[in-house]
Amino acid sequence: MTITLLIAALFSVLSFSRVSASFPDQKIYGVNIGSWLVFEPWMAEQEWKEMGGEQCDDCSLCIRSEWALTKAYPDTADTLFQNHWASWFTQDDVDQLVQAQINTVRIPLGFWIIEPLVDCSTEFYPKGGILHLVRTILPSTLKRGLQMLRDAGINVILDHHALPGVAAVNQMFAGNCTYQPQFYTSWNYDRALAWTAVMTTLAHLDPDFASVVSIQAANEPIMDANQTPGYGEFQTNFVQVVRSVELLLGITVAGEAHGDLSDVSTSHNINLNTTLSRVSQLSSLNAEVQSALQVALPVLQEMAADYGMGSIFTFSAPSRDPLVTNFMDVNWQYHNPSNPSSAVMGPQAYDNHLYYSFGGVADATESAYLTSICNLGRVAADAALGNSPLWFGEWALSTQFDATDDFLKKWADAQKLTYSQGAGWLFWNFKIENSDLEGDYPRQWSYFEGLKRGYLTQDPEAMHNPQVCEPYM
Numbered sequence: 218m219t220i221t222l223l224i225a226a227l228f229s230v231l232s233f234s235r236v237s238a239s240f241p242d243q244k245i246y247g248v249n250i251g252s253w254l255v256f257e258p259w260m261a262e263q264e265w266k267e268m269g270g271e272q273c274d275d276c277s278l279c280i281r282s283e284w285a286l287t288k289a290y291p292d293t294a295d296t297l298f299q300n301h302w303a304s305w306f307t308q309d310d311v312d313q314l315v316q317a318q319i320n321t322v323r324i325p326l327g328f329w330i331i332e333p334l335v336d337c338s339t340e341f342y343p344k345g346g347i348l349h350l351v352r353t354i355l356p357s358t359l360k361r362g363l364q365m366l367r368d369a370g371i372n373v374i375l376d377h378h379a380l381p382g383v384a385a386v387n388q389m390f391a392g393n394c395t396y397q398p399q400f401y402t403s404w405n406y407d408r409a410l411a412w413t414a415v416m417t418t419l420a421h422l423d424p425d426f427a428s429v430v431s432i433q434a435a436n437e438p439i440m441d442a443n444q445t446p447g448y449g450e451f452q453t454n455f456v457q458v459v460r461s462v463e464l465l466l467g468i469t470v471a472g473e474a475h476g477d478l479s480d481v482s483t484s485h486n487i488n489l490n491t492t493l494s495r496v497s498q499l500s501s502l503n504a505e506v507q508s509a510l511q512v513a514l515p516v517l518q519e520m521a522a523d524y525g526m527g528s529i530f531t532f533s534a535p536s537r538d539p540l541v542t543n544f545m546d547v548n549w550q551y552h553n554p555s556n557p558s559s560a561v562m563g564p565q566a567y568d569n570h571l572y573y574s575f576g577g578v579a580d581a582t583e584s585a586y587l588t589s590i591c592n593l594g595r596v597a598a599d600a601a602l603g604n605s606p607l608w609f610g611e612w613a614l615s616t617q618f619d620a621t622d623d624f625l626k627k628w629a630d631a632q633k634l635t636y637s638q639g640a641g642w643l644f645w646n647f648k649i650e651n652s653d654l655e656g657d658y659p660r661q662w663s664y665f666e667g668l669k670r671g672y673l674t675q676d677p678e679a680m681h682n683p684q685v686c687e688p689y690m
């Protein structure tokens with residue numbers, strides 16, 4: 218893999234000078250905005266049922282994913298999902314986040330939100346997630362959500378959660394419940410890279426995206442690295458796509474030399490059409506990266522036409538920090554995984570997820586849980602492999618046993634304490650539907666509910682008992 222000297226030289230400087238003053242230097246106290254733009258029926262069973270969805274243990278066998286619902290109701294699916302997008306995440310939720318002193322959110326997204334990347338003849342996903350067509354009334358979609366978060370001063374991590382071709386085995390969060398994930402193929406890697414180029418452009422040029430600080434390349438790839446061929450190369454290409462788009466947009470360190478592109482960073486009235494076409498001047502980029510940038514331009518043009526986003530096409534050089542590229546950490550996978558730290562160019566961070574309720578982490582007792590979490594070595598183990606800073610992008614209060622209220626306070630404290638040894642944490646999820654169909658999922662999976670019931674402290678930095686771990690270490 219050749220990396221252009223131009224870019225390499227530029228970003229070795231960037232990584233030291235530009236970002237140090239910003240994200241994620243402040244500890245992350247965050248939540249996921251899950252089940253919004255990637256619907257996970259288990260988190261909102263009542264609404265899913267009302268939309269025409271179903272409940273079954275094996276989610277590939279009934280209407281239990283965005284794919285299955287869109288396929289079942291081709292004429293109404295877009296409207297059904299639009300109603301969900303408008304009601305699941307609202308200004309009231311953002312107000313509650315502000316009250317709870319949440320400083321960062323992670324927004325799970327499907328690849329289908331960039332609609333021109335979907336093969337509509339064979340793939341079934343709802344349309345309109347980035348912005349409703351102008352003629353519809355409901356206002357709440359990605360752009361609207363980002364506006365609210367920007368106005369509230371909350372940082373955003375855009376998480377490519379449900380990838381083209383499906384990246385996880387039989388999971389609702391993958392968009393399609395299937396035993397044959399096909400993400401790990403060049404066609405789908407290429408689509409994910411094009412998605413990245415489009416998102417990077419929007420992140421820097423669309424004012425609605427102003428609080429986007431990071432893009433995550435891929436949520437939870439299959440843990441067995443033998444089943445994810447080409448993933449390491451994808452990681453390298455992902456970083457190069459982000460940095461090349463930024464270079465073309467003139468997001469650079471002041472006073473640096475940029476070869477042929479030096480005019481961009483100081484220009485006014487830049488035309489995106491001509492700017493992105495200059496990708497050929499970055500001729501030593503490999504074919505995948507070149508192609509991702511080339512695909513991005515017509516995609517952006519199509520989106521601009523569909524959604525009235527034409528204003529992003531003329532701009533002054535944006536004074537933005539480069540995005541933090543983000544990957545699941547190297548230790549997420551086993552069987553000799555690729556290390557995302559070898560892809561680094563500029564600011565980069567790593568993500569680990571930890572749930573005890575699915576088994577395999579600790580015995581199902583209070584003391585085993587606390588002993589495990591209080592002695593968790595993940596931050597250090599990752600740092601030893603260059604995966605630093607590390608945040609814990611998903612965790613919950615869920616357990617394999619019936620937890621008492623008293624235990625859940627300790628469980629919250631101990632997890633927060635441990636995850637704060639890294640860059641911080643983002644709880645899964647900001648909310649869970651309150652309905653009889655789910656039993657009491659909100660109790661251990663909803664941040665808002667955890668606050669209400671007093672398991673989580675109003676101030677996210679605080680603990681009920683900062684010494685909670687001492688007896689277990």
Ligand SMILES: *[C@@H]1O[C@H](CO)[C@@H](O)[C@H](O)[C@H]1NC(C)=O
Pocket residue numbers: 277284382383393394395397398399
């Ligand atoms: C998604 O699911 C459908 C039906 O369950 C299947 O036919 C299709 O091939 C799946 N798509 C992918 C990319 O796995």
Ligand SMILES: *[C@@H]1O[C@H](CO)[C@@H](O)[C@H](O)[C@H]1NC(C)=O
Pocket residue numbers: 488489490518530531
């Ligand atoms: C960019 O190209 C598209 C498609 O050719 C065109 O519709 C649009 O007006 C162009 N924008 C600018 C600012 O040149």
